[in-house]
Amino acid sequence: xxxxxxxxxxxxxxSETLSLTCGVHGGSFSGYYWTWIRQSPGKGLEWIGEINHSxxxxxxxxFKSRVTISLDTSNNQFSLNLSSVTAADTAAYYxxxxxxxxxxxxTGYYYGVDVWGQGTTVTVSS
Amino acid sequence: SYVLTQPLSVSVAxxxxxxxxxxxxxxxxxxxxxxxxKPGQAPVLVVYDDSDRPSGIPERFSGSNSGNTATLTISxxxxxxxxxxxxxxxxxxxxxxxxxxxxxxxxVL
Numbered sequence: 442x443x444x445x446x447x448x449x450x451x452x453x454x455x456s457e458t459l460s461l462t463c464g465v466h467g468g469s470f471s472g473y474y475w476t477w478i479r480q481s482p483g484k485g486l487e488w489i490g491e492i493n494h495s496x497x498x499x500x501x502x503x504f505k506s507r508v509t510i511s512l513d514t515s516n517n518q519f520s521l522n523l524s525s526v527t528a529a530d531t532a533a534y535y536x537x538x539x540x541x542x543x544x545x546x547x548t549g550y551y552y553g554v555d556v557w558g559q560g561t562t563v564t565v566s567s
Numbered sequence: 568s569y570v571l572t573q574p575l576s577v578s579v580a581x582x583x584x585x586x587x588x589x590x591x592x593x594x595x596x597x598x599x600x601x602x603x604x605k606p607g608q609a610p611v612l613v614v615y616d617d618s619d620r621p622s623g624i625p626e627r628f629s630g631s632n633s634g635n636t637a638t639l640t641i642s643x644x645x646x647x648x649x650x651x652x653x654x655x656x657x658x659x660x661x662x663x664x665x666x667x668x669x670x671x672x673x674x675v676l
Contacts, residue, residue: 476665478665485653485667485668485669485670486602486610486653486655486667486670487667488663488664488665488666488667491664491665499662499664500662501662501663501664501665502662502663535609535610537609539665541598541657543657543659547596547659549598549659550616551598551600551615551616551657552615552616553600553612553614553615553616553621553655554600554602554610554612554655554665555612555615555621557609557610557611558609559609560608560609
């Protein structure tokens with residue numbers, strides 16, 4: 442059973458860089474997308490970006506200029522960096538595993554975001 | 568970008584059936600996932616690919632999807648089902664790849 446364990450700083454000042462790491466325990470990177478999702482206080486879920494086992498990334502355009510997701514297979518972890526944070530970036534951040542793929546002709550398989558980390562509450566305050 | 572709309576809240580008595588809708592343009596052509604989130608916890612996948620359940624999810628949770636509406640149905644509702652529920656699709660036509668619904672708070676009376 443794959444488990445995801447998050448670590449990283451929970452309190453930042455404006456303009457600093459948010460850095461979170463997600464350790465992957467009990468599973469392989471291959472065949473999945475490794476994603477970051479956040480949830481602002483009292484709000485819904487917002488996708489930040491993803492990375493696959495070969496290091497290919499996709500980012501939400503809302504974050505594109507500030508976000509970097511990277512993979513460290515030797516240490517079984519992937520990371521999120523979000524630069525120039527503001528109070529609007531205060532949220533719970535989740536790493537997760539997504540199982541899906543797009544095939545030609547509009548088909549594919551879609552098994553959901555099936556494994557989640559425990560979440561990290563990040564507060565941005567001066 | 569693609570938009571998914573859910574009712575803000577649904578209230579249901581124990582033992583009854585709760586239905587949570589997720590509206591989107593031609594959502595019937597997409598695969599819909601549903602997540603349950605309890606306060607202070609990470610979301611949990613309860614339905615994937617419109618109507619399939621991950622192992623460990625009770626049969627009381629079922630899903631359907633057609634036209635412009637997907638529905639999560641919770642039968643024989645229990646107090647432990649009280650939570651927020653989110654629908655989600657992958658939009659392969661957009662850079663906004665993962666689209667989540669606005670969320671529905673299910674209250675068990």
